[in-house]
Amino acid sequence: MRRTALLSWLLTTVIGLMGVDASAELIQLQLTGLNISYSKTTGLLVDSASANYRTANPADADPLVGAAVVYNGVLNTQYSADVVLADLYVPGVNNIPAAGGAVTSTGGGVMDLLFADGSTLLKLTLDEVRVFYSGNQLFIAAGGNATSIDGQNLPSGLVMQFPVSVAIISTTFTSFALDASNQYVDSFDAIGVGDIRGVPEPASIFALLSALAAGVAVCAVRRCR
Numbered sequence: 139m140r141r142t143a144l145l146s147w148l149l150t151t152v153i154g155l156m157g158v159d160a161s162a163e164l165i166q167l168q169l170t171g172l173n174i175s176y177s178k179t180t181g182l183l184v185d186s187a188s189a190n191y192r193t194a195n196p197a198d199a200d201p202l203v204g205a206a207v208v209y210n211g212v213l214n215t216q217y218s219a220d221v222v223l224a225d226l227y228v229p230g231v232n233n234i235p236a237a238g239g240a241v242t243s244t245g246g247g248v249m250d251l252l253f254a255d256g257s258t259l260l261k262l263t264l265d266e267v268r269v270f271y272s273g274n275q276l277f278i279a280a281g282g283n284a285t286s287i288d289g290q291n292l293p294s295g296l297v298m299q300f301p302v303s304v305a306i307i308s309t310t311f312t313s314f315a316l317d318a319s320n321q322y323v324d325s326f327d328a329i330g331v332g333d334i335r336g337v338p339e340p341a342s343i344f345a346l347l348s349a350l351a352a353g354v355a356v357c358a359v360r361r362c363r
């Protein structure tokens with residue numbers, strides 16, 4: 139399975155697990171080209187532009203390759219490259235197992251989407267975020283719910299309401315290192331996709347991600363690409 143196909147499959151699977159009610163109103167923001175960076179030293183999972191967040195300086199947020207606003211399954215607005223930037227800050231991401239597994243951040247992180255002039259598309263304060271590493275640099279996934287919507291300026295007068303979930307998945311690592319003990323992930327840089335939507339996230343999502351990781355690992359060993 140090629141990485142692009144794997145990424146699409148993972149995202150579809152994760153989103154499918156979010157308990158989407160097809161009859162409910164749904165606003166989605168689909169993000170591509172989301173660069174994220176992690177450091178065990180700081181325990182921060184952030185956008186790759188800067189660990190600084192909510193500084194009102196667009197240089198502290200990562201330019202996205204694309205951002206789409208989808209309303210009830212229909213594309214509402216497609217933003218082209220570098221129009222929307224992501225300002226991600228997730229604290230307290232400690233001791234990600236080198237062999238793969240999940241850890242839980244502390245609450246109070248943020249996931250903000252800004253326009254290039256620094257104005258707001260969507261600003262979210264996050265609850266605890268579950269961060270799941272597959273092992274073997276197959277993928278990193280993170281997901282959680284927002285505790286507050288701190289600002290929004292969605293197109294077409296759309297207004298996002300609770301509950302709001304955030305998911306991030308990457309299968310492409312541009313750097314990766316284990317710590318000196320080889321037990322924990324020390325740092326990585328990765329490029330992936332993000333999905334923000336107004337639906338609840340079931341607790342089962344990361345249990346199933348564990349099963350997915352096992353399946354992907356088997357696939358990798360069998361070289362089914």
Ligand SMILES: [Ca+2]
Nearest residue numbers: 188190191198
């Ligand atoms: Ca930032």
Ligand SMILES: [Ca+2]
Nearest residue numbers: 171173201202
């Ligand atoms: Ca980017």
